[in-house]
Amino acid sequence: KLRALIFDVDGTLADTERDGHRVAFNRAFAEAGLNWDWSVDLYGELLSVAGGKERISFYIKQYCPNFSIPSDNFIADLHANKIKHYRQLLSEGIIPLRPGVKRLIQEAHNAGIRLAIATTSALPNVISLLENNLDSSWFEIIAAGDIVPAKKPAPDIYYYVLQQMNLQPQDCIVIEDSNHGLQSANQASLPTIITFNDYTQNQDFSAAVLVLNHLGEPDLPFSLKAGNAKD
Numbered sequence: 001k002l003r004a005l006i007f008d009v010d011g012t013l014a015d016t017e018r019d020g021h022r023v024a025f026n027r028a029f030a031e032a033g034l035n036w037d038w039s040v041d042l043y044g045e046l047l048s049v050a051g052g053k054e055r056i057s058f059y060i061k062q063y064c065p066n067f068s069i070p071s072d073n074f075i076a077d078l079h080a081n082k083i084k085h086y087r088q089l090l091s092e093g094i095i096p097l098r099p100g101v102k103r104l105i106q107e108a109h110n111a112g113i114r115l116a117i118a119t120t121s122a123l124p125n126v127i128s129l130l131e132n133n134l135d136s137s138w139f140e141i142i143a144a145g146d147i148v149p150a151k152k153p154a155p156d157i158y159y160y161v162l163q164q165m166n167l168q169p170q171d172c173i174v175i176e177d178s179n180h181g182l183q184s185a186n187q188a189s190l191p192t193i194i195t196f197n198d199y200t201q202n203q204d205f206s207a208a209v210l211v212l213n214h215l216g217e218p219d220l221p222f223s224l225k226a227g228n229a230k231d
Ligand code: XBP
Pocket: 008, 009, 010, 011, 017, 021, 049, 050, 051, 052, 053, 055, 082, 118, 119, 120, 121, 122, 125, 152, 178, 180, 181
């Protein structure tokens, strides 16, 4: 019996990466006087590293090998400022939920299915996204950011949610958008539905129970759409 739905956030609830996180990183870099500028394509590569702080470290190692990190909390401070910019972007309402997300969450809530979040992103980011779009009190557990030391694709965040909710993996379905997320959930034995997006569409999803382009209405041929159903 299905008892719980566990949602990833970035790329799953909303397309937050390209116009949200990426832009916020760039604004934080500019504010710190750095001439780093993450293009849409470069950001696609950087997404191979989960977690904002981890992504900045990776970028420095890979693309700015001569850059000397000025202080111990340089990356943490930069990331804290990135969170500020990201929340500002969300509050402007430019990043809507993906199709079908709100309906699924509402119907699951009405049916008494328990809801949880498992994300690599920092907690304030998740709270902002939920508060701008949904009733965040519906989520029993919001497992985010550094709450577990090993981020996705490690399974730790999903083990954490299962333990906190006292659930068995077979009682749950996970909704993810990336191969990282799929690996993380699968290692915790959780059946996973993928809703891919532009950044993740070419990834390997063979371990998913279902792969969809989104959770909204199916993309039916025109003649089958509402109003033409009798054709
Ligand atoms: C999300 C991420 C995050 C965000 C940035 O992965 O990889 O790093 O891009 O978030 P997932 P923070 O959807 O698999 O959880 O800057 O808040 O870390």
